[in-house]
Amino acid sequence: DVKVTQSSRYLVKRTGEKVFLECVQDMDHENMFWYRQDPGLGLRLIYFSYDVKMKEKGDIPEGYSVSREKKERFSLILESASTNQTSMYLCASKPGGFQPQHFGDGTRLSIL
Amino acid sequence: DQQVKQNSPSLSVQEGRISILNCDYTNSMFDYFLWYKKYPAEGPTFLISISSIKDKNEDGRFTVFLNKSAKHLSLHIVPSQPGDSAVYFCAAFLDNQGGKLIFGQGTELSVKP
Numbered sequence: 664d665v666k667v668t669q670s671s672r673y674l675v676k677r678t679g680e681k682v683f684l685e686c687v688q689d690m691d692h693e694n695m696f697w698y699r700q701d702p703g704l705g706l707r708l709i710y711f712s713y714d715v716k717m718k719e720k721g722d723i724p725e726g727y728s729v730s731r732e733k734k735e736r737f738s739l740i741l742e743s744a745s746t747n748q749t750s751m752y753l754c755a756s757k758p759g760g761f762q763p764q765h766f767g768d769g770t771r772l773s774i775l
Numbered sequence: 776d777q778q779v780k781q782n783s784p785s786l787s788v789q790e791g792r793i794s795i796l797n798c799d800y801t802n803s804m805f806d807y808f809l810w811y812k813k814y815p816a817e818g819p820t821f822l823i824s825i826s827s828i829k830d831k832n833e834d835g836r837f838t839v840f841l842n843k844s845a846k847h848l849s850l851h852i853v854p855s856q857p858g859d860s861a862v863y864f865c866a867a868f869l870d871n872q873g874g875k876l877i878f879g880q881g882t883e884l885s886v887k888p
Binding site for chain 2: 698705706719745755764765768769
């Protein structure tokens with residue numbers, strides 16, 4: 664079974680802080696993704712990566728950056744957290760070709 | 776620009792009856808469509824998919840229908856069970872875009888005993 668692990672289930676931070684969300688997958692997948700889920704908006708793609716050190720902007724990259732130094736790990740960085748970044752953050756991975764994405768359990772982030 | 780839309784935020788069904796969840800899309804170039812199920816405090820889990828060259832795919836109690844001319848797909852759950860109560864997301868996949876998925880807004884299904 665594919666295991667996608669997000670480092671924190673719940674996180675509370677203050678506005679202006681730099682926030683790191685970590686995601687690790689154990690299946691040697693090439694592709695990794697970061698989404699945020701908000702009520703009524705579904706899942707929106709922030710960034711994705713199709714290889715080590717490669718990254719592509721998704722639909723809502725503003726205020727975020729990512730890092731992929733190793734194949735198994737994909738980090739999402741909030742450079743200066745703001746209250747409108749309070750959300751559920753979901754990480755996913757998949758192999759190449761048409762295969763479903765496998766998701767972690769999410770990090771519920773609150774910015775105060 | 777919402778390329779994948781689920782227009783019903785919620786659906787309530789009696790146990791044993793059929794649940795029908797609907798999804799509309801605008802881009803005729805999508806290669807695959809997927810349905811995910813999400814319980815609170817868990818990540819989405821893959822349920823069933825369908826290629827754009829097919830019009831039906833079945834897996835146990837779950838069947839997905841694709842109507843390309845109407846740009847519409849639906850997920851049928853028969854018979855519905857209380858454990859099916861969750862949020863269901865449809866998603867579309869473009870093969871030439873690095874495997875990214877475009878999700879709908881989700882429909883919350885409640886199956887009453």
